[in-house]
Amino acid sequence: MIIKNCRGYELEKEMPNTSEDFFNRSEVTIVSKKAEKTFYVLYVRYFEDVFRERNAFLFEGTGLCIKDVMALICIIQNEALLERKRLYINTEEEFLMYLQGIDLRAAIEWIPDINRNQTLKLSEVVQKLKTPIHKE
Template sequence: MQIKECKGIELEKEKSNTSEDFFNRSEVTFIDNGEEKTLHVLYVRYFDEFLQELTPFKQDPILVQNENEIFFRDIVALCCLIKNPGLRSRKRLYINSKNEFASYFQDINFEKLPEVFRALKEKKGFELHSPLEFILQPQ
């Protein structure tokens, strides 16, 4: 599977009676069996406050590479896809439970993330041979 893009968006109210400003959307675009797909993950923005609990990162942006800032919301969909490869067949995922949200970050090897974003910037893609490459293995 080839990862083409990872990005996150803080949603804003489009109408005064909507609640979009309580949510973030994270997207990962990838090529799976020759077909380009995008997984959209909508989650409660409040979960961003647990960044330090869920990841080794201390603040947002979580990474800065050559003036390119990568925020927590940029990695959410990628982590979901890594933890649950079955999501390749889905277009959307909605997460409103903190426990479910946290489960997608458990045992992720965050040290490999800079490699993904470097390849996305320089090569316009990252080849993900196996999600297991990003899962910490028991010692």
């Protein structure tokens, strides 16, 4: 599987009585078996804001956010999600669960390369971004 594109964005209100402006959407496009598929993750922006405040050191000097890589991270953590089209994360605990064991700074810094090259293998990205779990 080849990662073709990875990006995120903040939703905007389409109608005045909706709450879309409280959400982020992340997407990753993967080419597999000559078929192209885009996977979407939607979550409450507050989860990312709180995480950023608690872990500001991860984001210093980068213009990127978790929303840019969240869909990729979800696929890395659970490749079976590729059988679905979208995922909605509705609790902060679930949001944090997907971030566990991921080198988030490397993921954020790698996004420009992924989008520029469009030829990186998912297995290669998994190997680089998954942090080893040490058991004592």
